[in-house]
Amino acid sequence: MYEKFLNEFDKKLAAYFERDAAAIKCKKGCTFCCENADYPLSLLEMKYLMQGFLKLDKSRHGRVRENIRNLMSRRTSVYPCPFLLDGECVVYAYRPLTCRIHGLGYLRSDGIVKLPECAKIGLNYSENFDGHSVDFEPIKEDLNLDKIFAAHPELEFGEIRSMIDWFC
Numbered sequence: 001m002y003e004k005f006l007n008e009f010d011k012k013l014a015a016y017f018e019r020d021a022a023a024i025k026c027k028k029g030c031t032f033c034c035e036n037a038d039y040p041l042s043l044l045e046m047k048y049l050m051q052g053f054l055k056l057d058k059s060r061h062g063r064v065r066e067n068i069r070n071l072m073s074r075r076t077s078v079y080p081c082p083f084l085l086d087g088e089c090v091v092y093a094y095r096p097l098t099c100r101i102h103g104l105g106y107l108r109s110d111g112i113v114k115l116p117e118c119a120k121i122g123l124n125y126s127e128n129f130d131g132h133s134v135d136f137e138p139i140k141e142d143l144n145l146d147k148i149f150a151a152h153p154e155l156e157f158g159e160i161r162s163m164i165d166w167f168c
């Protein structure tokens with residue numbers, strides 16, 4: 001059931017990325033959003049992510065485990081994702097929703113336009129944002145995780161934690 005949801009969700013996000021293509025700077029090799037975040041994800045997403053983790057070959061599996069150990073020994077609020085190896089997501093098909101959404105700007109239900117963190121460093125939507133306001137028509141869907149989870153109670157997403165906290 002979750003994979004069916006992901007298929008539909010990915011199609012919708014692809015249309016949003018296409019709609020805002022002029023403002024999107026995402027490209028292969030850019031890993032900003034995988035290096036500076038806390039990656040909140042639900043129990044359901046974590047179980048799915050673990051399916052991808054278990055499929056890794058021995059070498060990559062070991063490197064991810066080492067990354068996790070290092071992160072746990074020096075816990076910080078934002079950190080590089082342990083699944084980023086050599087600038088590549090090694091669990092891409094299994095990545096959490098926050099990774100799929102990241103990069104898009106959208107209108108939250110409280111009326112605030114949410115821009116991705118990379119807007120602050122000259123990437124996505126940076127040309128549409130002067131530090132105070134935006135000059136573009138934002139996607140009119142609140143893509144915050146709590147809204148998505150609430151809209152799909154049948155999937156039973158479960159508890160949400162920062163990624164590293166699932167390993168503690």
Ligand code: SF4
Nearest residue numbers: 034081083084089099
């Ligand atoms: S799971 Fe993959 S896409 Fe998500 S932050 Fe980690 S490396 Fe990046």
